[in-house]
Amino acid sequence: MANHLPSSDRRTEILDAALACFLARGYAATSIADIRSRSGASTGSIYHFFDNKGALALALVQRAVGGWSGSSGEAANPAAAADISIKASVAGLVRWGLANPAALRFLDEVRSLAASDPSLAEVSILLARGDDAARTRYADFVARGEVRDLPWPLAHALMLGPAYDFLRLATADAAPDAADLLATAAWDAVRAS
Amino acid sequence: MANHLPSSDRRTEILDAALACFLARGYAATSIADIRSRSGASTGSIYHFFDNKGALALALVQRAVGGWSGSSGEAANPAAAADISIKASVAGLVRWGLANPAALRFLDEVRSLAASDPSLAEVSILLARGDDAARTRYADFVARGEVRDLPWPLAHALMLGPAYDFLRLATADAAPDAADLLATAAWDAVRAS
Amino acid sequence: MANHLPSSDRRTEILDAALACFLARGYAATSIADIRSRSGASTGSIYHFFDNKGALALALVQRAVGGWSGSSGEAANPAAAADISIKASVAGLVRWGLANPAALRFLDEVRSLAASDPSLAEVSILLARGDDAARTRYADFVARGEVRDLPWPLAHALMLGPAYDFLRLATADAAPDAADLLATAAWDAVRAS
Amino acid sequence: MANHLPSSDRRTEILDAALACFLARGYAATSIADIRSRSGASTGSIYHFFDNKGALALALVQRAVGGWSGSSGEAANPAAAADISIKASVAGLVRWGLANPAALRFLDEVRSLAASDPSLAEVSILLARGDDAARTRYADFVARGEVRDLPWPLAHALMLGPAYDFLRLATADAAPDAADLLATAAWDAVRAS
DNA sequence: GATGAATGAGCTTTCATTCAT
DNA sequence: AATGAATGAAAGCTCATTCAT
Numbered sequence: 145m146a147n148h149l150p151s152s153d154r155r156t157e158i159l160d161a162a163l164a165c166f167l168a169r170g171y172a173a174t175s176i177a178d179i180r181s182r183s184g185a186s187t188g189s190i191y192h193f194f195d196n197k198g199a200l201a202l203a204l205v206q207r208a209v210g211g212w213s214g215s216s217g218e219a220a221n222p223a224a225a226a227d228i229s230i231k232a233s234v235a236g237l238v239r240w241g242l243a244n245p246a247a248l249r250f251l252d253e254v255r256s257l258a259a260s261d262p263s264l265a266e267v268s269i270l271l272a273r274g275d276d277a278a279r280t281r282y283a284d285f286v287a288r289g290e291v292r293d294l295p296w297p298l299a300h301a302l303m304l305g306p307a308y309d310f311l312r313l314a315t316a317d318a319a320p321d322a323a324d325l326l327a328t329a330a331w332d333a334v335r336a337s
Numbered sequence: 338m339a340n341h342l343p344s345s346d347r348r349t350e351i352l353d354a355a356l357a358c359f360l361a362r363g364y365a366a367t368s369i370a371d372i373r374s375r376s377g378a379s380t381g382s383i384y385h386f387f388d389n390k391g392a393l394a395l396a397l398v399q400r401a402v403g404g405w406s407g408s409s410g411e412a413a414n415p416a417a418a419a420d421i422s423i424k425a426s427v428a429g430l431v432r433w434g435l436a437n438p439a440a441l442r443f444l445d446e447v448r449s450l451a452a453s454d455p456s457l458a459e460v461s462i463l464l465a466r467g468d469d470a471a472r473t474r475y476a477d478f479v480a481r482g483e484v485r486d487l488p489w490p491l492a493h494a495l496m497l498g499p500a501y502d503f504l505r506l507a508t509a510d511a512a513p514d515a516a517d518l519l520a521t522a523a524w525d526a527v528r529a530s
Numbered sequence: 531m532a533n534h535l536p537s538s539d540r541r542t543e544i545l546d547a548a549l550a551c552f553l554a555r556g557y558a559a560t561s562i563a564d565i566r567s568r569s570g571a572s573t574g575s576i577y578h579f580f581d582n583k584g585a586l587a588l589a590l591v592q593r594a595v596g597g598w599s600g601s602s603g604e605a606a607n608p609a610a611a612a613d614i615s616i617k618a619s620v621a622g623l624v625r626w627g628l629a630n631p632a633a634l635r636f637l638d639e640v641r642s643l644a645a646s647d648p649s650l651a652e653v654s655i656l657l658a659r660g661d662d663a664a665r666t667r668y669a670d671f672v673a674r675g676e677v678r679d680l681p682w683p684l685a686h687a688l689m690l691g692p693a694y695d696f697l698r699l700a701t702a703d704a705a706p707d708a709a710d711l712l713a714t715a716a717w718d719a720v721r722a723s
Numbered sequence: 724m725a726n727h728l729p730s731s732d733r734r735t736e737i738l739d740a741a742l743a744c745f746l747a748r749g750y751a752a753t754s755i756a757d758i759r760s761r762s763g764a765s766t767g768s769i770y771h772f773f774d775n776k777g778a779l780a781l782a783l784v785q786r787a788v789g790g791w792s793g794s795s796g797e798a799a800n801p802a803a804a805a806d807i808s809i810k811a812s813v814a815g816l817v818r819w820g821l822a823n824p825a826a827l828r829f830l831d832e833v834r835s836l837a838a839s840d841p842s843l844a845e846v847s848i849l850l851a852r853g854d855d856a857a858r859t860r861y862a863d864f865v866a867r868g869e870v871r872d873l874p875w876p877l878a879h880a881l882m883l884g885p886a887y888d889f890l891r892l893a894t895a896d897a898a899p900d901a902a903d904l905l906a907t908a909a910w911d912a913v914r915a916s
Numbered sequence: 917g918a919t920g921a922a923t924g925a926g927c928t929t930t931c932a933t934t935c936a937t
Numbered sequence: 938a939a940t941g942a943a944t945g946a947a948a949g950c951t952c953a954t955t956c957a958t
Contacts, residue, residue, distance in 0.1 A: 154938080170452070172365040172366075172450075172454075173453060173454060175932080176932060176933085185939085185940095186939060186940045187941065188935085191933070192938065197932065197933095253449055253453075256445065257363065257365075261363060294512075295511050295512045296506075297503055297506035297507040297512070298503055300502060301499040301500070301506075302499050305494075305498035305500070306494040306495050306498035306526075307494070307498070309493060309494040309498030310490050310498065313490035314488075314491070314494075318491075319488045319491050322491055329526060333499075368947075368948060369948080369949060369950080370947085370949095378922085380925095380949095380950080380951095381921090381923050381924065381951085382921070382922050384950065385920085389949075390950095540943085556836065556838070556839030556840060558749075558751040558752070558840075561926080561928080563927085572943065572944050573930095573944080574930090574942090574944050574945065575942075575944070577929070578944095579942090583929095639835055639839075642832055642836075643749065643751075643832075645749075646749030647749055680898075681893075681897050682892075683889050683891075683892035683893040683898065686889075687884075687885040687889030687893075687905070690888060691880075691884035691887060691888030692880040692884035692885060693880070693884070694884060694888060695880040696876055696880035699875075699880075700877070700880075704877075705873075705876070719885075719908060733918090754951075754953080755952075756952075756953095766919080766920065766953095766954085767917090767920065767955090768918055768919075770953095770954070775953075842953090
């Protein structure tokens with residue numbers, strides 16, 4: 145009887161308040177009562193739109209992942225060349241992350257929590273699906289001889305590790321050309337020979 | 338009156354049990370009762386040795402950080418050349434992380450939580466001190482003209498981002514030469530000219 | 531979000547149960563569980579209406595102080611003559627105290643505890659406000675030359691000391707004319723010349 | 724195996740620390756650990772000298788009551804005339820109370836708590852014994868026709884109520900002649916005819 | 917005389933969730 | 938669509954007391 149998709153105002157207000165609380169206090173430490181005060185909605189209203197606390201997190205993760213994919217252009221196109229795809233993917237992540245630090249920090253916290261918090265089981269599945277897609281795409285590049293044949297954890301680390309790590313500390317004005325710099329470094333680290 | 342330093346058996350038993358619980362269920366989801374069952378110590382005994390839950394985490398972080406520094410050889414020697422220091426630092430982190438996956442995963446979770454969980458305030462301070470030391474060391478290398486003059490978040494990301502990201506997914510047998518590979522990549526990413 | 535003012539039945543039931551427990555076991559020794567059993571409300575329900583244990587005491591003190599002021603007639607009227615005001619104040623206290631021994635004993639215990647128990651901080655403030663008002667009223671009588679110019683602690687002691695002390699030990703039938711007797715004694719002790 | 728009477732230094736140190744804690748935090752809120760820190764004695768040492776928390780309070784009450792009786796001169800002499808005895812009793816209480824505000828405030832708190840706190844049962848008995856003695860003495864004065872035949876609660880209230888009430892608010896320099904003033908008032912309030 | 921590790925029942929308070937209106 | 942009273946299990950932590958050394 146919940147999880148209505150039509151983006152009523154109330155639903156969005158609740159989601160915005162939830163994100164603000166999760167960032168300020170952390171997901172685990174945020175209570176439904178916190179979200180109630182911040183959003184102005186009643187407890188019952190929150191549970192009208194979302195089945196439980198985990199559903200709030202899931203909706204926020206979906207919103208964040210959607211925004212990020214949108215910024216990545218050619219990254220997910222299976223026909224694109226490896227260098228185009230990889231650079232677009234990294235640069236897209238960095239640009240989106242610098243523009244949406246709140247969503248990014250939330251994604252980061254939730255990824256770490258999802259491993260142990262049962263209320264985040266669905267988030268866990270969603271994130272795993274995204275990782276599988278990237279792994280498959282890399283395997284295709286390997287098969288086409290465009291990138292080095294590295295174990296996936298290593299390939300992931302060399303391409304995206306710097307970007308994730310950078311976004312954890314950086315602010316938008318600290319390094320204006322970071323997106324391109326990190327995208328180039330990612331490609332250099334895995335290109336064939 | 339807690340936090341006794343003499344390494345009585347009880348204290349170590351409690352610490353070991355706490356680490357096991359934090360890894361299995363996550364820090365936030367672990368209750369003192371969980372640690373009580375696993376360690377065999379009584380609630381009162383736990384609080385006799387540790388002032389609160391955060392003090393348990395702090396003690397574990399100190400133990401972990403100590404082990405990691407020990408594995409890093411020349412990394413902290415201010416007189417060492419930049420390439421020696423940086424490679425030792427990254428390789429030490431990777432080797433120690435592969436050998437102590439439990440401690441590493443705990444460190445990773447706690448670092449993410451420390452920003453928002455008030456019970457981890459002291460952990461936060463400890464980690465910030467470590468980061469400041471590394472930042473200062475890098476500034477010295479810049480002054481000596483050995484590395485590129487990059488904003489610290491970018492330098493940190495290029496050197497350590499891949500290692501952290503790799504350790505999050507990797508197991509010891511997945512990539513035997515990962516430590517050297519990542520150490521070399523780190524140096525190549527920041528060396529001058 | 532507690533301390534709702536609408537006098538729902540539940541709220542009153544909880545308050546009545548709390549008073550009974552505080553009297554039977556003392557404020558400090560009364561646990562929320564005691565109040566839960568006696569009121570029939572759940573723990574959560576108690577905290578829905580009252581922020582904490584101290585808020586229960588505060589609500590009871592307000593109820594008691596309200597009843598007492600109501601019994602004191604002309605006592606608080608600033609235009610009244612000193613003898614009318616003082617006699618009304620003392621007689622009102624004694625009559626109300628004899629009629630509401632439970633509330634009075636509670637007030638007495640809480641006054642003594644409020645100095646040291648942090649959970650009673652708000653009660654402390656409320657009581658201090660009441661004392662200040664009485665002190666000001668006495669200063670007016672002094673200015674009008676109606677009463678002796680005594681230091682406030684001494685004036686308070688001579689007027690109200692016997693009444694408080696009497697109520698601590700007395701029962702309604704022990705001394706039927708106590709209210710008038712003590713009121714007269716109070717006035718005689720402080721009247722001018 | 725405890726309650727040794729020889730006034731070893733340790734015993735006195737513990738008692739002094741206990742009084743300081745009881746005054747600062749209140750009897751109920753003071754933990755043995757508080758007394759341990761303040762006295763420097765170990766937990767075991769405290770329990771070597773005192774059977775339990777109540778025994779600490781009892782010892783302090785005995786010390787206080789002893790001091791007070793010493794200040795009251797002729798008050799307890801059964802052969803003394805009523806006016807001498809009553810005035811000595813009140814003046815002695817006031818003088819001792821102004822000189823020992825700490826002990827007095829402690830006595831006041833403990834008297835209020837003794838009614839409900841089981842650990843203070845022995846204190847309760849001790850205080851009741853004192854009250855009985857005073858009641859008997861007053862009955863003698865009545866039999867000798869020296870004072871009004873009032874119900875004991877009223878007689879007690881008229882004689883001692885002002886003194887107790889005064890001491891609760893007063894400081895030594897606020898009213899230098901308070902002892903004599905209150906003693907005279909006490910006698911005037913109960914003298915025959 | 918003195919120590920401090922160990923106990924475990926009990927405390928206040930929080931919180932996700934339900935449901936009658 | 939919306940409200941907020943009600944629930945009760947579970948959390949972190951305290952504390953008087955015991956006892957082996």
